[in-house]
Amino acid sequence: MPRPSRAHERRAELVAAARRAVVERGMLDLRLRDVAERARMSPGSLLYYFPSLDDLLREVQREAVDRFCAAREDAVRREPDPRRRLLAMARSGLPTGPGDELCVLLYELGTVSRRDPAYAAGHIRLFERQAGIYAAILEAGAATGVFRLDRDAATIARNLVALEDGYGLHIVNAVPAVDTATALGLLLAYASDATHCDLTSPDLAASGSTNAELENMEDDL
Structure with missing residues (x-):
């Protein structure tokens, strides 16, 4: 045999x-x-x-994008309240610190996207998939009257992902400019203004999934 x-x-x-x-x-x-x-x-x-090494690394990127986005989708799927879904989404997108392996991996892979269209396509897929999750939450909140949006959901969603990326890079630097808690507060300040809904209130603070919890979920996959 x-x-x-x-x-x-x-x-x-x-x-x-x-x-x-x-x-x-x-x-x-x-x-x-x-x-x-x-x-x-x-x-x-x-x-x-x-x-080739590039073929292997593109598979690494594909898997990393899928793992990261799937974990974020799972984090918000369990929350029926749009406010808590938005908070869970914000929490799940920031690195826990310089040692956050999955976030560091995605940032490292993203450094090549400026020169390589294949890596750029994977990075775009990561951006658009995350923005899509945010947009769906914002639209649901607006439809139920929980959120009042001054701009369309897609614009706010893309700004939120861009803020995550910017703060995330500062968190994982050798000398971090901000820590995760500070970055989350800044991200939620923008989200609160954009939705006319206070996402920093104490009754929401205990909800949502942190990136550390998502890492544990990924280890089980």
Whole structure:
């Protein structure tokens, strides 16, 4: 009887090794050998499963985008109140700190998007998917009278994602300019103004999923 193929398992192991390598070394200094060493195989063996390092890293990006967005979708799905959904969404998008592996991974992969259209397409998909979640929450809140929007939901949603990205980069820097709690307060201040709804009230403060909780959910996937 022929031995069952381990190709799928080996590819998954290589994606995990590449993910660690990107977080540890960064995209600009990354070499094929760095990933091969973490996977405990030769560079030639790695190329048996992926035609090139770029092919492997694009798979890393695809998986990271899906994991991050799916976790955010799950965080807001459990909240029936639009206010709490918006708060949960804001909380789930910010890094917990410089050691937030998934956020650091996405930021590192994003550094290449300025020069590589394939990476740019993945980064656009990440941006639009998150903006879509925000827009759906805003539209639901406006439809029920909980929110009053001065601008269309898509514009506010894109601004919220852009704010997350900007503050997130400052959080994961070697010397953070802001911490997660401060960034969340600034993000909610804009969201409160944009929706004419106070999202900083104490009765909402205990709700929502933090990014740390999302990381635990991802570990279970």
